[in-house]
Amino acid sequence: MSAxxxxxxxxxxxxxSDFWSPKIVGEVNDAYVKLAKxxxxxxxxxxxxxxxxxxxVKGHLRLRLRDRDIELDPGEFFIVPRGVEHRPVxxxxxxxxxxxxxxxxxxxxxxxxxxxxxxxxI
Amino acid sequence: MSAxxxxxxxxxxxxxSDFWSPKIVGEVNDAYVKLAKxxxxxxxxxxxxxxxxxxxVKGHLRLRLRDRDIELDPGEFFIVPRGVEHRPVxxxxxxxxxxxxxxxxxxxxxxxxxxxxxxxxI
Numbered sequence: 228m229s230a231x232x233x234x235x236x237x238x239x240x241x242x243x244s245d246f247w248s249p250k251i252v253g254e255v256n257d258a259y260v261k262l263a264k265x266x267x268x269x270x271x272x273x274x275x276x277x278x279x280x281x282x283x284v285k286g287h288l289r290l291r292l293r294d295r296d297i298e299l300d301p302g303e304f305f306i307v308p309r310g311v312e313h314r315p316v317x318x319x320x321x322x323x324x325x326x327x328x329x330x331x332x333x334x335x336x337x338x339x340x341x342x343x344x345x346x347x348x349i
Numbered sequence: 350m351s352a353x354x355x356x357x358x359x360x361x362x363x364x365x366s367d368f369w370s371p372k373i374v375g376e377v378n379d380a381y382v383k384l385a386k387x388x389x390x391x392x393x394x395x396x397x398x399x400x401x402x403x404x405x406v407k408g409h410l411r412l413r414l415r416d417r418d419i420e421l422d423p424g425e426f427f428i429v430p431r432g433v434e435h436r437p438v439x440x441x442x443x444x445x446x447x448x449x450x451x452x453x454x455x456x457x458x459x460x461x462x463x464x465x466x467x468x469x470x471i
Binding site for chain 2: 278
């Protein structure tokens with residue numbers, strides 16, 4: 228992919244099949260556009276300094292916060308403010324576009340076997 | 350709209366009808382998520398220091414660059430790198446999500462009657 232090509236989201240999602248492993252599809256200023264396929268429940272975590280945008284492209288995402296759940300269908304986004312604990316849960320396969328600083332780790336303040344530090348570019 | 354609400358893109362686009370007047374629908378770190386309805390041809394301009402992401406939500410956008418055109422359908426995005434002249438053209442009404450720094454002016458290096466300096470939040 229050249230930085231000067233357009234990205235078709237459906238085609239980009241078709242290029243990978245692993246879950247919970249964000250892929251970089253674009254770079255805009257100090258942020259990355261990332262795509263990930265989600266299925267099942269992720270861990271509770273937060274990003275101390277970074278807001279994180281979740282835009283659902285396919286499927287349904289339940290974004291659990293400590294005080295309520297945000298239910299996202301395709302064409303809906305939510306921005307998790309920095310410092311807010313959240314836990315993404317997808318009962319069925321769900322495709323999500325993320326927008327977040329280049330420094331953001333998928334597991335935020337938690338580093339464990341689900342942490343993906345080196346992201347593939349697709 | 351509270352910063353802690355989700356945004357449904359179709360519902361947000363239904364809240365305004367003017368063209369070429371970006372509305373702020375979200376704030377993520379140092380960037381705004383903006384929505385705009387486009388119809389007709391805009392001016393040639395560039396943003397010296399800012400990359401600008403165009404994601405087409407509805408309709409078709411021709412993003413003219415000096416050396417080629419980028420044709421965007423719904424579910425496709427293109428990131429115009431800083432310094433690159435571009436001219437959005439929509440033969441029919443087109444709905445676009447933008448992601449760009451809070452400092453970005455819609456007309457970039459050109460300030461004229463199409464410049465919108467004070468953006469409405471919807």
